[in-house]
Amino acid sequence: MADPVDYVPFETTTSPALGAPGGAELERLYDVPVELAVEIGRTHMTIRETLALGPGSIVTLNRLAGEPVDLLVNGKPIARGEVVVLDEEFGLRVTEVLVSDADPAPAAAGGPEPAADPAAEAVAGLAAPQPAV
Numbered sequence: 001m002a003d004p005v006d007y008v009p010f011e012t013t014t015s016p017a018l019g020a021p022g023g024a025e026l027e028r029l030y031d032v033p034v035e036l037a038v039e040i041g042r043t044h045m046t047i048r049e050t051l052a053l054g055p056g057s058i059v060t061l062n063r064l065a066g067e068p069v070d071l072l073v074n075g076k077p078i079a080r081g082e083v084v085v086l087d088e089e090f091g092l093r094v095t096e097v098l099v100s101d102a103d104p105a106p107a108a109a110g111g112p113e114p115a116a117d118p119a120a121e122a123v124a125g126l127a128a129p130q131p132a133v
Contacts, residue, residue, distance in 0.1 A: 038083070038092050039070045068095060 041061025053059070063069070068080040071092055081094040 034073050035075075037072045037075075038090075039072055039077075040083070041069075 041063035043059060043061050045059075069083060069092065070077045071079040071081060071094065078098055079094045080096045080098065081092045084091045084093050
């Protein structure tokens with residue numbers, strides 16, 4: 001027969017964050033590279049339609065002109081904004097930071113605006129000066 005096993009609880013090796021939630025832990029991630037992309041719209045096509053594309057072809061997207069575009073970080077939408085031109089390069093003016101699914105539901109209309117995800121705000125803040133393509 002096997003000998004009984006004594007289980008020892010793990011000790012906490014990190015101290016709880018002081019100050020704002022995510023503040024101290026988030027600082028460790030500041031230098032981690034992420035891919036930012038601006039999505040202007042999507043569409044569905046058959047392979048036949050895709051192979052027929054050539055110079056001068058127009059692909060209709062699911063967004064209207066002037067509608068906000070999505071800012072994606074590693075494929076996940078974190079913000080919306082409007083496309084701007086800066087010295088002949090495209091950029092994105094962030095108009096809305098999206099609330100993550102883990103955050104509580106938004107407040108009722110007319111109430112205070114819900115707090116945004118600190119990680120999303122940090123990434124959106126890093127994205128602001130960079131021209132989006």
